[in-house]
Amino acid sequence: MSGLARQSEISKQMAAFGAEWLPAEPLTRHTSLGVGGPADIIRVHDSRRLPKIMAFLHEQGVPWRMLGGGSNVLVVDQGLPDVLLQLARGEAIAFVGNRAEVPAATNLGTAVLECAKRNLAGMEGLAGVPGTVGGALRMNAGAYGTEIGDVVRAVTVFHGATGLFETVKTENVRFEYRHSSFSPDDVVLAATLELRDCPYAVTLERIKECNRKRLASQPIQEKSAGCIFKNPPGHSAGKMIDELGLKGTQVGGAVISERHANFIVNRDHATAGDVLKLMDLVRARILKAFGLELEEEVIVWR
Ligand code: EPU
Numbered sequence: 001m002s003g004l005a006r007q008s009e010i011s012k013q014m015a016a017f018g019a020e021w022l023p024a025e026p027l028t029r030h031t032s033l034g035v036g037g038p039a040d041i042i043r044v045h046d047s048r049r050l051p052k053i054m055a056f057l058h059e060q061g062v063p064w065r066m067l068g069g070g071s072n073v074l075v076v077d078q079g080l081p082d083v084l085l086q087l088a089r090g091e092a093i094a095f096v097g098n099r100a101e102v103p104a105a106t107n108l109g110t111a112v113l114e115c116a117k118r119n120l121a122g123m124e125g126l127a128g129v130p131g132t133v134g135g136a137l138r139m140n141a142g143a144y145g146t147e148i149g150d151v152v153r154a155v156t157v158f159h160g161a162t163g164l165f166e167t168v169k170t171e172n173v174r175f176e177y178r179h180s181s182f183s184p185d186d187v188v189l190a191a192t193l194e195l196r197d198c199p200y201a202v203t204l205e206r207i208k209e210c211n212r213k214r215l216a217s218q219p220i221q222e223k224s225a226g227c228i229f230k231n232p233p234g235h236s237a238g239k240m241i242d243e244l245g246l247k248g249t250q251v252g253g254a255v256i257s258e259r260h261a262n263f264i265v266n267r268d269h270a271t272a273g274d275v276l277k278l279m280d281l282v283r284a285r286i287l288k289a290f291g292l293e294l295e296e297e298v299i300v301w302r
Pocket of ligand 1: 142143144145217225226227228229230231236237238239242259260261262297
């Protein structure tokens, strides 16, 4: 079968499974950092069809990865041989008492605000964190004293390895600093969040306060993948990088933000190579000066 015929066959199959086939998408368009080569994307509109989609990919020998909002990934310039699965937005949040059932594709900030409007609080710090609820769960996203794992009661996943759906109670998931115990083969589909009663006006004020702090300390108007390195226990990566005078250091179009030293921003058509070189430079300087090995917070896809 020619390449084109194969593409059309996959596209037809995916349409039958209620999914969109987007071949060779430039990942500059699908990531907040705006770098990365091409990859094929399958946008899944009906997660109940995942067993069929996975079986098809398995049959074709095509590896896959989940793409959430693309706000915490750095994709290499060569692109990826794997297909990226992305859950389409559309499903609404369901509320029962002080619990919210949130589809994984929901934008995290939207989820925080929707809950707040129903007088439910507990996620204010996360309001300005970019990305989807699914991505936030995988990374146990956190900011201003809140980690999403703190408010999760259950998570519905599709286990890619077994082809089974399961709702996992939170006591069976480990949420750690920027890490959760889901396996790479688990597709997070939805989360049940348990929140506190709190008047909307009060929560909104807290959200605004966090957003003010973020605006003052982080380069949110520039393209980035958020903090590049995890904070080593008892240390602040940003503070250490700043102390070494590395703010403003530039490789190609990538720059260490002058506003927050743990952010690398894509200021002028940066490549993934530029960003990776800057990361290597920072790692080497921190190791030399502080004897600490920085661990990546951003997920590098090679
Ligand atoms: N600092 C500097 N120079 C800098 C940056 C920070 O001196 O360039 C100092 C600050 O003044 C402060 C300390 O370092 O005394 C900590 O800085 P900040 O409050 O900005 O927090 P952070 O530890 O750098 C963490 C998370 C952020 C999250 C903020 C707010 C990590 C790696 N980073 O940053 O998360 O938004 O706290 O809660 O855990 C992300 O996950 O991508 C992210 C940005």
